[in-house]
Amino acid sequence: MLEENNKPYFINALYKNSEGYIFVGSTNGVYKFDGTRFSKIFFADKNINDTATAIFEDKQRQLWVGFKSGNIAKKENNILAYFNPEEGTPKKAITCFAQDKNGNIWIGTKGEGIYYTYNNRLYLINEDDGLTDLNIHSLTLTQNGDVLAATYQGINTCTVNGSKKQVSMVGPKDGLPDYMVTNIIPQTNNTFWIGMQDKGFCQFDYSKKKILLPAGTDDWKYGQVNTLLNSGSSLWIATQDSGLLEYNGAIKTIKFQDEKNNQY
Numbered sequence: 001m002l003e004e005n006n007k008p009y010f011i012n013a014l015y016k017n018s019e020g021y022i023f024v025g026s027t028n029g030v031y032k033f034d035g036t037r038f039s040k041i042f043f044a045d046k047n048i049n050d051t052a053t054a055i056f057e058d059k060q061r062q063l064w065v066g067f068k069s070g071n072i073a074k075k076e077n078n079i080l081a082y083f084n085p086e087e088g089t090p091k092k093a094i095t096c097f098a099q100d101k102n103g104n105i106w107i108g109t110k111g112e113g114i115y116y117t118y119n120n121r122l123y124l125i126n127e128d129d130g131l132t133d134l135n136i137h138s139l140t141l142t143q144n145g146d147v148l149a150a151t152y153q154g155i156n157t158c159t160v161n162g163s164k165k166q167v168s169m170v171g172p173k174d175g176l177p178d179y180m181v182t183n184i185i186p187q188t189n190n191t192f193w194i195g196m197q198d199k200g201f202c203q204f205d206y207s208k209k210k211i212l213l214p215a216g217t218d219d220w221k222y223g224q225v226n227t228l229l230n231s232g233s234s235l236w237i238a239t240q241d242s243g244l245l246e247y248n249g250a251i252k253t254i255k256f257q258d259e260k261n262n263q264y
Contacts, residue, residue, distance in 0.1 A: 015055035017063060025052030030065055030080065043073070043080045056097030058105060066094020066107065085122040090115060098139035098147060104160075106147055108136030114149060116160065123163055130167035131156055138183050142206050143190045150181040155194065155204065170204070175211035177202055185228050193235055195225030201237060201247070215252040222254075 013025030022033040023041075030041045030052045042048075054066035063075040064083075070090035072083040083089065092111035099105055100116070107115040113126035113134045125131055133151035140148050142157075149156040154171035170176055180197035184204075187193050191212075192204045200220035203212040223241025230236075237245040237254075244257040 012051070012053045012068075013055045015057065017057045018061055023055050023063065025055050025065065027051045030055070030075075041075060041078060041080055043082075054094045054096050054108075056099075056105075058099045059103065064097055064105065066097065068093045070094065070109070070112075072107065085117070085120070087122040089122070095136055096139050098141055100141060100147060100160075101145040106139050108139050108149065110135055114139070114147075114158065116147075118160070118162060123160075123165070125158055125160075125165050125167060129165045130169075131158075132169050132171075137181065138185075140184045140186055140192065146206075148184050148192065148204075148206070150184045150194075152180045152197075154179050155181055155184065170209070170211070174209070176204075177211075177213065182225055183228050185230055187230055193228050193230060195228045195237070197224045201225055201228065201235070214247070214249070216247075216254055 009026040009028040011024060011026050015023045017023060024031040024033065029049055031038045032041055050071055051068035052065050053068050056064045058064065065073045065075070065080065070092050072089050072094060073080040074083055090109045090112045092109045094107060095110050096108040097105060105117045109115070111134050113124060113131050114136055115122050115124050126134060132153035135152060137150040142148060147158045149158060154169045154176060157168045157170065159166040171179055177199035178196035181194055182197055183195035185193050187203065190207045192206060194202050194204050200217050200222065203214060205212060222239045222245060224239060226238045226240055228235060228237055233248060233250045235247040235249065237247060239245060242256065246255045246257060
């Protein structure tokens, strides 16, 4: 699929939009899959080629794309157009997006912290605001509109009111098994699954500000958790060393999945 002159393109991001199309972020830009074929989405200047690292659709069905260069683009009439706020855009790679209850777009970066939009301006949250790490691995939203950020220095909770910013951190002193958080995804009722580098995964009850350790995860030996997917009673876990795992929350078990989708 993503290959030209026998040169493969590396895939950095996958996103399914509200219409069911799959968007692929690669080292050769952005592609759209309609169920049958892949087509590249170009900039107006087709000579522009940027490595896409994050893709997101907001509540208005606007598709956003983040790039390794720090550039940000929107898809407009099936053409990519750079987002150019007065403040400029990041200089580090874009890692993730989110949208808060007020419609503001949040942008995680690899080395600059977190940006968010407000009244057509771009604001930065960094160490001066209390952020514990400038490398943001994922962003997700709580029920009251706070934003949770996964970092290698714990979970950062960000609360904003216009340009006013407040940041707090959840770490080992709060029961988090590992400082190095790789992924955060919603579970249910303001509870979140947390993926970690060395200690597997856990749950975070945001309402009670409490870390919960699922049964069967005490002796984690499967390596770094790269990403998580919540599906019914199952949590799917992509690991660095042990491939794909499935955690069944109903019976508290972890199962391996082989390359043929058979358990072993």
